[in-house]
Amino acid sequence: MVVSGENAGIATLVEGHALAVATTPLTRQTREALLGREVGVAELVVRPRSRLLGEVVFPGVVRSGVTVLGVRRLGRDVGARRVHLAEGDALLVHGAWPAVEALAGDADVLVTDDPALVRRQTVALGAKAWRAIAVFVATVGLLASGAVPPAVAALVGATAMVVTGVVGVPQAYRAVSWQTVVLVGGLIPLSVAISSSGAADLVAGWLIGAVGDSSPRVVLTALFVLTVLLGQVVNNTATVLIVVPVAVAMAEEAGIAVAPVLMLVAVAGAASFLTPIATPANMIVMGSGGYRFSDYWKLGLVTTLAWFVVAIVLVPVIWPT
Incomplete structure (x- = not known):
């Protein structure tokens, strides 16, 4: 029998009917019962054409040696009710590590995080x-x-x-992230080509013409905006390599030091907060967190503005223009 509710109510039920608790309640006070050396958790996604499609589950049901703790559909928790599984449903399961690790080879579900890597977090230092x-x-x-x-x-x-x-x-x-190595190796010649072909000087001239004969902070602001906008649709490493030649050309035309310009580009390139495709980390948490595309800019815009203020204030102080 699986029950859920307030601790006091469950304790009264157990005492009044002489029941034995088979599973330790998972609360903040019993975190070791959720993730430890013997037991662990995993998040699963039901694959298309899975044999689990249509199967009835609910929090507390035991399947394949693991207990279902929760079910999410279309990014929303379905609660304690019984549901018929559909493709794309996410399940949080809990059980002994052998049973959890066995799910990695199950063709009916996709494990979002390698259970072996999660299990290593519980191993004592050797x-x-x-x-x-x-x-x-x-x-x-x-x-x-x-x-x-x-x-x-x-x-x-x-x-x-x-x-x-x-x-x-x-x-x-x-x-080694060989994908990143190949990406950087391929973009270095592109960065050199942008500089040597005159494209960097051309773009820098447009930007200098737009900001006019302004203070160095205005030039840094223009570079920050350019880098952030490009960084929302292009990998941040690629963004920095593409913008650096333009930034150096702008520094030369505006008569300011190169160091603060390069540091600002590096800082702005890391401001990947507005879209899920801005950086792999944003995309990884999108499905498991139940986020939509529009959720990122709501908090990301505030974070980017704070990032901008800190960068514009501190970079010229630490690296004088």
């Missing part, structure tokens, strides 16, 4: 963890001291992780 912390601290020390360039410090840290046995060579290769 010998390799302390080695990893030591390498991390040493790498941060190299970066903070300026003893070596940042790229060298990062390479030393990555190499030390492999040498000390924290990760193996195959793991290191799998951890």
